[in-house]
Structures are given as C-alpha cells and as structure tokens.
Amino acid sequence: MIKMFTTQLTGLFKRIYDKQEFEIEDGARLLAQAAIGQGNIYIKGHGEMEAVTAEALFGAEPLPSAKRYDVSTGLTEADRVLVVSRFSTDEDAVELGKKLADEGVPFVAVSGLVEGEENLVDIADVHLDTKLIKGMLPGDEIGERVSFPSSMAALYLYFALGFVIREMLEEYEE
Secondary structure: OHHHHHHHHHHHHHHHHHHHHHHHHHHHHHHHHHHHOOOOEEEEEOHHHHHHHHHHHHOOOOOOOEEEOOOOOOOOOOOEEEEEEEEOOOHHHHHHHHHHHHHOOOEEEEEEOOOOOOOHHHHOOEEEEOOOOOOOEEOOOOOOEEOOOHHHHHHHHHHHHHHHHHHHHHHHHO
C-alpha cells in the first residue's frame, strides 16, 4: 500500500507542476508584489490546510512578509492573500474570496477544483488546483477511495510558490 501511495503522490506532484507551471509563476508574482512593496502576504488555511499557514510562518524557511490572516486583519492595497482550502467550493473560503474581491485585495487560491455555483476559481486572481478531489487509492469496499492527502498537495504548491517568490525577491534586490 505504501508503494502505491508513493507512486500516486509522485504522479500527483508531477501533474500539478506540468499542468500549472505558468499559473504558479503568476501566483508567485502576485504574492511577491506585497513582499516587494510595503505589504504583507496573509495566509488563510481552512481546516487541514492550516498546515500551509504553519509552514509559511514557523517552517525552517518562513515565507518573507507572511502573516496569518484572521477576520480582524485590516488589509491595505499593498497586501496580498493566499487562501487555501480542500475544495474550490468551500463555503468559508468562497465567502472570504468574495470579501477580498469586493475590497479589491488581490488573492491567490489553492484548492481542489470542484464544479459548483460559488467557486474560488471564479473570484480568485489566480487559482492553483491541487488536482485532488477524491481519495488516491482503492479502499476495501467496491467503489470506495481512500488516502486523501490534500494538505500535502497544498504544501507542494506552497513550496513551488515560495521558490518563485524568493527568486523574484532576489532579482528585485539586485
């Protein structure tokens, strides 16, 4: 089972990069605007996606200008937000996305793309798809899928964004 999981996970990461290389750069560029300017990159992880917030703030290589977003955060035009949720239809994430869009605050969303009336894809400046909307491995029951590493996919995208943001900041400082 571990070997199958590893194979599936490796394939997932490859699909994410192969299909979204340019979107990752666009998202990093948008977020880097805050770090280059006088703003902050606020991160809001919903549910298990709080792992991305923890990595950005407390990991071995914290993201420059990163701060935790909460409802009391007063945003400025120089700020950017990274919204991370399991699915693109997550009600709380969509609600936050609408609020940011109404206030004119650019944001990047990371989530598994699911069809739905209200969707982060429609309101985010850049949406990055985790490509994960169901379990990766067959379960014991017929039709059952298990192993849903959504936070791992989101962390992969976070690290990809972070690499590009740091490159942009280094170029800007030269």
